[in-house]
Amino acid sequence: xxxxxxxxxxxxxxxxxxxxxxxxxxxxxxxxxxxxxxxxxxxxxxxxxxxxxxxxxxxxxxxxxxxxxxxxxxxxxxxxxxxxxxxxxxxxxxxxxxxxxxxxxxxxxxxxxxxxxxxxxxxxxxxxxxxxxxxxxxxxxxxxxxxxxxxxxxxxxxxxxxxxxxxxxxxxxxxxxxxxxxxxxxxxxxxxxxxxxxxxxxxxxxxxxxxxxxxxxxxxxxxxxxxxxxxxxxxxxxxxxxxxxxxxxxxxxxxxxxxxxxxxxxxxxxxxxxxxxxxxxxxxxxxxxxxxxxxxxxxxxxxxxxxxxxxxxxxxxxxxxxxxxxxxxxxxxxxxxxxxxxxxxxxxxxx
Numbered sequence: 001x002x003x004x005x006x007x008x009x010x011x012x013x014x015x016x017x018x019x020x021x022x023x024x025x026x027x028x029x030x031x032x033x034x035x036x037x038x039x040x041x042x043x044x045x046x047x048x049x050x051x052x053x054x055x056x057x058x059x060x061x062x063x064x065x066x067x068x069x070x071x072x073x074x075x076x077x078x079x080x081x082x083x084x085x086x087x088x089x090x091x092x093x094x095x096x097x098x099x100x101x102x103x104x105x106x107x108x109x110x111x112x113x114x115x116x117x118x119x120x121x122x123x124x125x126x127x128x129x130x131x132x133x134x135x136x137x138x139x140x141x142x143x144x145x146x147x148x149x150x151x152x153x154x155x156x157x158x159x160x161x162x163x164x165x166x167x168x169x170x171x172x173x174x175x176x177x178x179x180x181x182x183x184x185x186x187x188x189x190x191x192x193x194x195x196x197x198x199x200x201x202x203x204x205x206x207x208x209x210x211x212x213x214x215x216x217x218x219x220x221x222x223x224x225x226x227x228x229x230x231x232x233x234x235x236x237x238x239x240x241x242x243x244x245x246x247x248x249x250x251x252x253x254x255x256x257x258x259x260x261x262x263x264x265x266x267x268x269x270x271x272x273x274x275x276x277x278x279x280x281x282x283x284x285x286x287x288x289x290x291x292x293x294x295x296x297x298x299x300x301x302x303x304x305x306x307x308x309x310x311x312x313x314x315x316x317x318x319x320x321x322x323x324x325x326x327x328x329x330x331x332x333x334x335x336x337x338x339x340x341x342x343x344x345x346x347x348x349x350x351x
Contacts (some may be wrong), residue, residue, distance in 0.1 A: 031059040032057070061083065079105045129241060170201075268290065
């Protein structure tokens, strides 16, 4: 049975969700999109209001994919209808908005957040290795990959920290960098231009995170993504794992991908699985859909939200976690602006 969902909004992210449903119709189906202006969108029914969307066919959940400032009110409207919600990141734009959203809908248990990074295959495999104790207990995480709340989610998830206070110290530095590709499009401009790099330390009290992000690092092929997880008996650096095997032995292993469709393999171009020392840490549940890694992360999130909406699975990413991620990302921005340390408190959603 395909997971059914509706979407509020017609931006690029809304199109992303509809595209996944089109690529894997046996897994996902879009019941409709709510838009005040569009009369057609991605080949799915378009409705002018939430009432009209729900009246035509009630989906298992509705994705709120609108500008930051609009997200809280759209979420409140759906919760008032008793609808399960998947809110885009961040679920509210500022600290007051985060607190107000939790006050209004937190107790309902109806809201999840569309945070997919630790569901992407490589990150999911790293997380599985860390949770299996491959490097002992994790003590620090360095993320140079994506920005703010997404990176914070990775740091918190890999460290296994919750809602405790964190002390943030951040700075921004500017240097010239060629940037030949934007959002999905090569523009060919290779003249170096000023790009800001933000560095931040996140002190969770005994465990720490290091945030390192350069403007457009998501897509700029001249800046790699790097993940380092250090533990009590080893460390994981990207796809390399070094750890203590016994009192006199340090061993090295690598995360290994099985990718089909290469050379004479005729299974179709797909990621099959990722393993470590022969143990499979991640297996692609959407073989045949030809999803990218980002697609796979989002698809797994959608499947998880569907299972949760049917009371068949756990919450994939509760609202409280999405609020905490953005709380810390706001602290990073505040520390950059002020040049001083910022310490977050314990918010109501911690309980």
